[in-house]
Amino acid sequence: MNLRLSLFIALNLLGSAPLFAHHGGAAYDNQKIVTLKGTITNFEWTSLHSQIHLDVTDDKGNAVHWNFECQPPSILVHAGWTKNSLKPGDQVTIMARPTRNGAPIGIVSKVILANGQELTPTEK
Amino acid sequence: MKIRLRTWAIILSAQCAFSGALLAQSGKGASVATSAAAVPDLSGVWLRDPGKVSAFEFPRNPAPMTAWGATKFRTARNTHGPNPVLDMASNTDPFLKACEPLGVPRVLLANHPFKIIPANGEMIMLYERSHDFREIYMDGREHPKDIEPSWWGHSIGKWESDTLVVDTVGLDDRTWLDYQGLPHSDQLHVIERYRRADHETLQVEIVIDDPKTYTKSWSVSYTYKLKPWDIGEEICTLSSEKNFDQGIVNPASDPGLK
Numbered sequence: 317m318n319l320r321l322s323l324f325i326a327l328n329l330l331g332s333a334p335l336f337a338h339h340g341g342a343a344y345d346n347q348k349i350v351t352l353k354g355t356i357t358n359f360e361w362t363s364l365h366s367q368i369h370l371d372v373t374d375d376k377g378n379a380v381h382w383n384f385e386c387q388p389p390s391i392l393v394h395a396g397w398t399k400n401s402l403k404p405g406d407q408v409t410i411m412a413r414p415t416r417n418g419a420p421i422g423i424v425s426k427v428i429l430a431n432g433q434e435l436t437p438t439e440k
Numbered sequence: 441m442k443i444r445l446r447t448w449a450i451i452l453s454a455q456c457a458f459s460g461a462l463l464a465q466s467g468k469g470a471s472v473a474t475s476a477a478a479v480p481d482l483s484g485v486w487l488r489d490p491g492k493v494s495a496f497e498f499p500r501n502p503a504p505m506t507a508w509g510a511t512k513f514r515t516a517r518n519t520h521g522p523n524p525v526l527d528m529a530s531n532t533d534p535f536l537k538a539c540e541p542l543g544v545p546r547v548l549l550a551n552h553p554f555k556i557i558p559a560n561g562e563m564i565m566l567y568e569r570s571h572d573f574r575e576i577y578m579d580g581r582e583h584p585k586d587i588e589p590s591w592w593g594h595s596i597g598k599w600e601s602d603t604l605v606v607d608t609v610g611l612d613d614r615t616w617l618d619y620q621g622l623p624h625s626d627q628l629h630v631i632e633r634y635r636r637a638d639h640e641t642l643q644v645e646i647v648i649d650d651p652k653t654y655t656k657s658w659s660v661s662y663t664y665k666l667k668p669w670d671i672g673e674e675i676c677t678l679s680s681e682k683n684f685d686q687g688i689v690n691p692a693s694d695p696g697l698k
């Protein structure tokens with residue numbers, strides 16, 4: 317599959333949401349989306365960026381701790397989030413753009429809760 | 441007869457007093473409305489509709505830069521722009537790194553709403569990001585001579601038909617025009633034109649006039665939509681930035697991981 321097609325598919329997966337990575341910008345790999353299933357360990361509901369902490373078990377059974385940048389509460393409230401949307405112990409799937417350096421860091425595109433509900437950081 | 445004359449005198453002097461009052465109201469400070477219908481109502485909470493444009497950046501190369509401007513632009517390092525740094529720790533953005541004020545016009549690029557409040561002799565703008573405000577003086581005053589630069593400058597406004605025209609000078613050159621780091625000097629002169637196209641829509645034109653930095657003036661036009669929201673609290677603080685550095689910036693900027 318050539319790069320252009322991959323990029324086209326990736327961009328369409330994200331829908332038409334504009335790039336909100338104002339802090340991260342080019343530091344995030346905008347041509348890649350990672351999908352990670354894990355357990356919330358902390359949800360920092362803070363300005364200027366929220367942070368979502370997720371424990372993920374990889375294919376080899378190793379625990380990897382991911383940390384995600386997310387929009388601040390003043391934006392998330394208009395997209396239906398509250399500070400209790402994610403609680404330690406919640407089993408979720410997070411789709412995110414990872415950083416370029418391979419660290420377990422990314423910026424959230426979408427969170428899918430155990431009950432199937434989807435949370436996105438942008439106002440619908 | 442005498443009574444009639446006195447009565448006429450009373451009536452005439454009352455009319456003169458009333459007319460005089462009307463004339464006085466429409467004299468200096470004509471920008472201040474004498475009735476609610478006289479000037480458009482821009483009040484409300486407005487959020488920029490990004491549409492197809494970048495949420496945080498003016499266009500690439502909006503106008504040719506002077507040598508001074510080009511040199512200054514090269515010192516700006518951010519994860520946005522034509523030559524972005526690829527790690528957040530290297531960025532030199534005064535707002536993101538040091539919580540310095542966004543200033544004018546950069547505050548208008550935020551993906552957070554702002555509120556317009558008409559008040560006596562001025563318009564007040566409240567910006568959610570970063571909990572800042574501007575006063576646009578509408579009482580007919582001029583800019584001070586020999587103005588000292590400040591983060592938010594000095595803004596005066598007037599109505600031109602249905603458009604609020606805001607003129608701002610005296611802007612500290614430590615701010616960036618946008619998230620790419622487009623430069624400006626303390627000679628920057630910003631003109632904003634606000635027009636309520638319909639109840640839900642505010643059209644805003646921003647004109648950048650800075651001959652020390654750009655060889656010609658340039659402008660952009662943005663659309664803002666009315667929102668049924670209150671302004672939230674969104675403040676850049678040393679503690680918020682330190683927390684973000686520890687959690688995201690430093691691990692994401694570590695070159696030793698790949």
